[in-house]
Amino acid sequence: MRGDGIGLTLISPIMRVIEIPMLGLQRLLGVNRLAWVFLVPNLLLFGLFAFLPIILNFFYATTGGDNVLLDDRPYVGARNFLNLVDCSNYLDPNSCREDKFWRAIWNTVWFVTLQVGIMVGFSLLTAIILNRDIKARGFFRSVFFFPVLLSPVVVALIWKWILQREGVLNAFLDWTGIGGVNWLVDAEWAFAWSVFLSVWAHMGFYTLILLAGLQAIPRDVYEAATMDRASPWRVFRRITLPLLAPTMLVVLILALIKGVQTFDEVYAFTGGGPGTATTFIIQYIYEEGFAGAPRIWGMAAAASILVAIVLVILTLIQLWVNRNNVDG
Amino acid sequence: MGRTWEFLTATRGKGRLHWTDWASYGYLCAGVFLMFFPVVWLVLSSFKTEADLQRFPPTFLPYQQQTLSVDGYDDPLPLFEMVSGDYEGMILAQVRRVGLQAQMVDPTNPGERLRVSIDEYERVESVTLAWENYTGLFDRFNFLLYFWNSTFITVTATLIMLLTNSMAAFALSKYQFRGRTFVLLLVIGTLMIPQTVVLVPLFLIVSEMGMSNSLWGVIIPGAATPTGVFLLRQYMLTIPDEILDAARMDKASEWKIYWRIMVPLSAPAIAVLAILAIMWRWNDFLWPLIVLTQSENFTLQLALNSFQGELRTDWSSLLAMTVLTLLPIAVVFTFLQKYIATGIASTGGK
Numbered sequence: 287m288r289g290d291g292i293g294l295t296l297i298s299p300i301m302r303v304i305e306i307p308m309l310g311l312q313r314l315l316g317v318n319r320l321a322w323v324f325l326v327p328n329l330l331l332f333g334l335f336a337f338l339p340i341i342l343n344f345f346y347a348t349t350g351g352d353n354v355l356l357d358d359r360p361y362v363g364a365r366n367f368l369n370l371v372d373c374s375n376y377l378d379p380n381s382c383r384e385d386k387f388w389r390a391i392w393n394t395v396w397f398v399t400l401q402v403g404i405m406v407g408f409s410l411l412t413a414i415i416l417n418r419d420i421k422a423r424g425f426f427r428s429v430f431f432f433p434v435l436l437s438p439v440v441v442a443l444i445w446k447w448i449l450q451r452e453g454v455l456n457a458f459l460d461w462t463g464i465g466g467v468n469w470l471v472d473a474e475w476a477f478a479w480s481v482f483l484s485v486w487a488h489m490g491f492y493t494l495i496l497l498a499g500l501q502a503i504p505r506d507v508y509e510a511a512t513m514d515r516a517s518p519w520r521v522f523r524r525i526t527l528p529l530l531a532p533t534m535l536v537v538l539i540l541a542l543i544k545g546v547q548t549f550d551e552v553y554a555f556t557g558g559g560p561g562t563a564t565t566f567i568i569q570y571i572y573e574e575g576f577a578g579a580p581r582i583w584g585m586a587a588a589a590s591i592l593v594a595i596v597l598v599i600l601t602l603i604q605l606w607v608n609r610n611n612v613d614g
Numbered sequence: 615m616g617r618t619w620e621f622l623t624a625t626r627g628k629g630r631l632h633w634t635d636w637a638s639y640g641y642l643c644a645g646v647f648l649m650f651f652p653v654v655w656l657v658l659s660s661f662k663t664e665a666d667l668q669r670f671p672p673t674f675l676p677y678q679q680q681t682l683s684v685d686g687y688d689d690p691l692p693l694f695e696m697v698s699g700d701y702e703g704m705i706l707a708q709v710r711r712v713g714l715q716a717q718m719v720d721p722t723n724p725g726e727r728l729r730v731s732i733d734e735y736e737r738v739e740s741v742t743l744a745w746e747n748y749t750g751l752f753d754r755f756n757f758l759l760y761f762w763n764s765t766f767i768t769v770t771a772t773l774i775m776l777l778t779n780s781m782a783a784f785a786l787s788k789y790q791f792r793g794r795t796f797v798l799l800l801v802i803g804t805l806m807i808p809q810t811v812v813l814v815p816l817f818l819i820v821s822e823m824g825m826s827n828s829l830w831g832v833i834i835p836g837a838a839t840p841t842g843v844f845l846l847r848q849y850m851l852t853i854p855d856e857i858l859d860a861a862r863m864d865k866a867s868e869w870k871i872y873w874r875i876m877v878p879l880s881a882p883a884i885a886v887l888a889i890l891a892i893m894w895r896w897n898d899f900l901w902p903l904i905v906l907t908q909s910e911n912f913t914l915q916l917a918l919n920s921f922q923g924e925l926r927t928d929w930s931s932l933l934a935m936t937v938l939t940l941l942p943i944a945v946v947f948t949f950l951q952k953y954i955a956t957g958i959a960s961t962g963g964k
Contacts, residue, residue, distance in 0.1 A: 298873075301873045304869060305867060305869045305870060308867065309867045309869065312867060312869075318789055318790060318791045319791060320789075320868050321789035324781040324782065324785035324789075324872070325781070325782050325786070325797060327778040328779060328781065329797070331778060331834070331838040332800065332801070332838050335819065335834065336838050337800070337804070338815070338819060339815035339816045339819060340807055342812075342814075342818065342819075343811075343814065345815075346814050346815060354817070354818055354821070355818075411641075412641075412645065415638045415641055418638055420638060420639075420642070426642045426645070429642075429645060429646050430645055432944075432947060435944075435947050436897075436940055437915055437940070437943070438897065438915075439899060439915045439918045439919050439939075443918065443932065444652045444653065444656050445652065446922070447929070448652055452670040452672075457670060457672055486648070547808060549810065549899075553899075554899070554918075568810050568900070571811075571813060572900065572903075572904070575814050576813070576817070576903075586813070586814050587814045590811040590814065591811075593810075594807055594811040597807070597808065598807070601805065601806040
């Protein structure tokens with residue numbers, strides 16, 4: 287694969303200039319230690335914009351006030367965390383000191399459960415159907431996949447336009463005689479449509495992974511089963527499901543990780559409303575730290591750390607599953 | 615139950631179509647409708663005039679009322695077809711409407727005013743695309759500015775990411791040095807903590823570096839994504855070391871090996887990463903929302919989001935802008951969909 291495009295002829299003089307100091311460093315450090323020079327730009331970026339924030343997050347979480355500069359923030363110990371979990375009944379956000387946080391938590395829990403369940407279910411069904419002897423498989427696969435590429439704001443506006451009061455869905459429902467609903471004003475409908483929108487936008491991605499998992503199952507396993515006159519149900523339960531299990535687990539965990547971080551499309555779709563019906567945990571962090579008038583950085587950081595713990599656990603499971611896959 | 619599983623698991627239909635095949639195609643066609651219709655509806659709606667958008671129930675295709683220039687009147691007059699009353703069957707132009715009465719004129723005989731009741735006529739309409747929704751974006755909104763901001767962020771962040779990530783991947787795949795495992799673990803560590811949970815300190819760092827409310831505040835932190843390092847390192851590991859040794863025999867410098875050998879040989883993986891990075895940056899929302907607070911720095915996504923709040927009724931501009939925002943991605947998808955699909959599947963990222 288040779289790359290001799292216009293872009294390269296523009297860049298190669300620059301690269302030739304960089305070669306001069308790099309050659310000097312190579313003489314100075316030796317070949318193996320030059321590796322660090324190659325790593326420096328990337329490590330600088332990671333250090334400043336990935337590691338440093340992780341550490342600073344703890345400083346913010348343990349300090350109070352609304353000043354962003356660390357020097358001007360009084361140390362408060364674990365008070366931000368204690369405020370977050372100050373609740374007489376965790377199931378009832380109204381009994382909590384930070385009721386909005388708990389509303390966001392419960393909304394997120396419900397959302398993730400429904401969204402991941404429905405999405406993985408439909409992705410599996412779609413992948414199994416696409417894995418059959420289907421004509422125009424490539425076409426159908428890309429049809430289910432293309433919403434993955436749309437931006438969250440575009441997805442939100444597409445559906446807002448369909449669901450608005452005088453939108454096409456209400457026109458259809460009026461025509462059938464069922465009657466329209468003001469979808470995004472009703473708390474439960476707004477939540478249900480947020481789940482739907484999220485499934486619509488992301489299921490193609492998981493379908494793709496599951497389809498790859500199904501296609502990796504060797505054909506001769508199925509042929510052997512057919513020879514033994516195993517019933518299709520038995521084939522599915524004894525062959526397809528066990529062999530697909532690792533892929534299913536990866537899909538499930540990836541979907542959970544993404545689901546917990548849901549913000550963009552729902553924020554652009556409902557703005558978190560009506561009320562707080564579709565406010566999820568990332569929106570809580572965003573609003574505490576960046577949207578409100580007193581910017582409560584400490585609470586935002588403390589809530590971030592709680593989310594980060596959940597994500598780290600999920601990612602560790604994912605890495606562990608992946609390692610098992612490689613070994614197996 | 616048994617039949618359901620048979621339907622779900624059968625992989626080969628022999629001869630004529632089994633009912634399960636029909637069910638499969640039925641499901642897929644429903645899927646095509648559900649996935650495509652919203653986008654088709656968006657595009658069709660974006661060509662409707664504001665008046666046509668207000669109509670309920672909506673029409674499928676964009677319609678506009680026909681108008682005609684009549685002698686003696688400065689502006690073109692809207693045309694109506696008379697469906698009942700004295701002038702039934704004639705096509706008249708409306709001069710003015712007062713309550714339930716309208717003053718009409720016959721285009722072939724413009725001297726005479728006719729007085730009709732408005733329930734006697736129907737609008738004469740034809741399918742017409744309202745291109746003014748699109749041209750209006752350039753006159754009335756700073757569409758080009760937002761487009762430029764988005765493009766600049768996307769291109770610059772992608773280039774920085776490709777360069778730094780390929781350099782790091784080269785070091786991590788082709789050199790034996792102390793601390794290599796440590797660096798790899800650090801990269802895995804960043805994989806676990808996404809940007810969404812370090813927003814507060816990241817904002818401090820970016821504003822301390824003077825990049826808040828600047829496009830660079832979006833570009834630079836965006837380049838610190840570990841996915842690319844993994845993807846490229848995996849690919850570079852498959853390139854045989856013998857090629858590098860041969861180049862070293864010929865006294866090629868390490869930089870030349872990186873630039874002249876490793877980068878061209880990893881072109882397929884770099885292409886996949888480039889496509890992913892372009893998508894990430896073009897569709898990015900939360901971080902730009904935090905960093906870019908002044909509207910002259912808005913990306914297309916931010917502009918779209920803020921317009922839907924401000925211009926609650928101006929759907930015609932909003933829909934046209936939505937179409938233009940999804941257009942670049944749609945074009946990229948049409949040409950490169952095979953790479954995108956494999957790229958996303960292999961990195962597990964989007």
